[in-house]
Amino acid sequence: MRVLLAGATGAIGQPLIAALTGRGHQVLALARKPESHGLIRELGGEPVTADVMDRDGLLRAVRGLRADAVLHEATALKGVGRKLTADDPTNALRDRGTAHLLAAAEVVGAHRFITQSLITGYGYFDHGDKRLTEDDPFGVETGSYADPVLAGCRATEEQVFAAEIEGIALRYGLFYGPRAFSDMFADLMRKRTPVIPMGGGGFASWVHIADAVEATVAALENGRGGQAYNIVDDVPITWRQFVDAVAAAHHTPRALAMPTWLIRLTVPYLACLMSDTSMRVSAEKARRELDWTPIHRSVPAGLGVAARS
Numbered sequence: 001m002r003v004l005l006a007g008a009t010g011a012i013g014q015p016l017i018a019a020l021t022g023r024g025h026q027v028l029a030l031a032r033k034p035e036s037h038g039l040i041r042e043l044g045g046e047p048v049t050a051d052v053m054d055r056d057g058l059l060r061a062v063r064g065l066r067a068d069a070v071l072h073e074a075t076a077l078k079g080v081g082r083k084l085t086a087d088d089p090t091n092a093l094r095d096r097g098t099a100h101l102l103a104a105a106e107v108v109g110a111h112r113f114i115t116q117s118l119i120t121g122y123g124y125f126d127h128g129d130k131r132l133t134e135d136d137p138f139g140v141e142t143g144s145y146a147d148p149v150l151a152g153c154r155a156t157e158e159q160v161f162a163a164e165i166e167g168i169a170l171r172y173g174l175f176y177g178p179r180a181f182s183d184m185f186a187d188l189m190r191k192r193t194p195v196i197p198m199g200g201g202g203f204a205s206w207v208h209i210a211d212a213v214e215a216t217v218a219a220l221e222n223g224r225g226g227q228a229y230n231i232v233d234d235v236p237i238t239w240r241q242f243v244d245a246v247a248a249a250h251h252t253p254r255a256l257a258m259p260t261w262l263i264r265l266t267v268p269y270l271a272c273l274m275s276d277t278s279m280r281v282s283a284e285k286a287r288r289e290l291d292w293t294p295i296h297r298s299v300p301a302g303l304g305v306a307a308r309s
């Protein structure tokens with residue numbers, strides 16, 4: 001297939017270009033800066049310069065191009081800090097950005113659209129021991145500070161399901177692996193920055209970037225239009241278990257903890273994610289329908305270290 005990929009230079013985008021071209025697909029890779037063109041070509045993609053948030057510019061850039069599918073992997077999470085609103089770059093990319101990319105999909109003649117969604121769309125609260133599936137309520141606001149993130153996921157999913165295209169949403173678990181959260185946490189632990197709440201935080205479901213990439217290729221090839229798929233590994237772990245695995249793998253000091261009230265005061269989103277939320281998610285549907293199995297069954301296995309309880 002010929003694929004138009006937004007977010008091509010990101011943590012998932014880069015390995016995705018290589019995986020797609022390795023499977024014989026052609027990749028038209030969107031990037032805002034011409035400086036990224038060399039990297040994209042090295043990975044096997046064909047660069048297209050455009051900003052997803054600039055609708056007219058995007059449509060101009062893709063005019064005359066043809067693609068069978070559009071993949072929306074553009075995010076801008078690095079700046080998430082004290083304030084969190086619907087206008088934050090990642091939320092805007094999920095809401096207005098999806099609308100712009102759907103318009104681009106029409107211009108290039110695509111019949112398939114895959115969008116990045118997130119398991120935290122199931123809600124920033126304690127879900128208990130239940131394994132969440134795609135049949136559980138998704139995108140229901142609860143008055144949490146983190147509601148704009150959840151609303152962004154709902155917005156992108158609703159748009160791709162409503163459009164006249166085979167729309168698929170991938171509800172990724174938390175990413176770890178090269179350039180993802182494990183690298184970020186390793187840096188913070190090296191600087192002795194406290195990174196988790198006292199008590200170890202709730203459970204979360206994770207996915208190694210390499211497995212997320214394989215699941216995305218599988219969804220492109222085998223996914224059913226109108227469906228959401230959870231993309232997670234087999235073993236949900238607490239935040240303490242996550243940072244311990246990262247510390248062992250990256251040879252950093254053990255993570256320092258701080259009280260949740262202090263996290264809430266400094267980076268409130270992280271308090272919602274680590275303390276308020278506890279979720280265990282099932283990827284049974286993706287395994288069944290996409291013909292995908294995560295190679296890395298758990299974070300410790302994916303990082304090549306022994307699990308600690």
Ligand SMILES: NC(=O)c1ccc[n+]([C@@H]2O[C@H](COP(=O)([O-])OP(=O)(O)OC[C@H]3O[C@@H](n4cnc5c(N)ncnc54)[C@H](OP(=O)(O)O)[C@@H]3O)[C@@H](O)[C@H]2O)c1
Pocket residue numbers: 006007008009010011012013030031032033036050051052053073074075076077078079093118172173174175179180181184
């Ligand atoms: N499920 C998860 O846990 C999850 C989900 C998303 C991200 N993350 C993680 O969060 C960390 C930070 O992520 P990040 O979102 O800052 O960066 P990132 O994943 O490194 O890159 C984001 C990508 O989106 C593109 N992009 C951003 N705004 C755009 C726009 N307006 N138009 C077109 N493309 C645009 C960027 O392209 P340019 O080259 O044009 O900048 C880049 O390719 C990473 O470690 C990532 O793994 C985790």
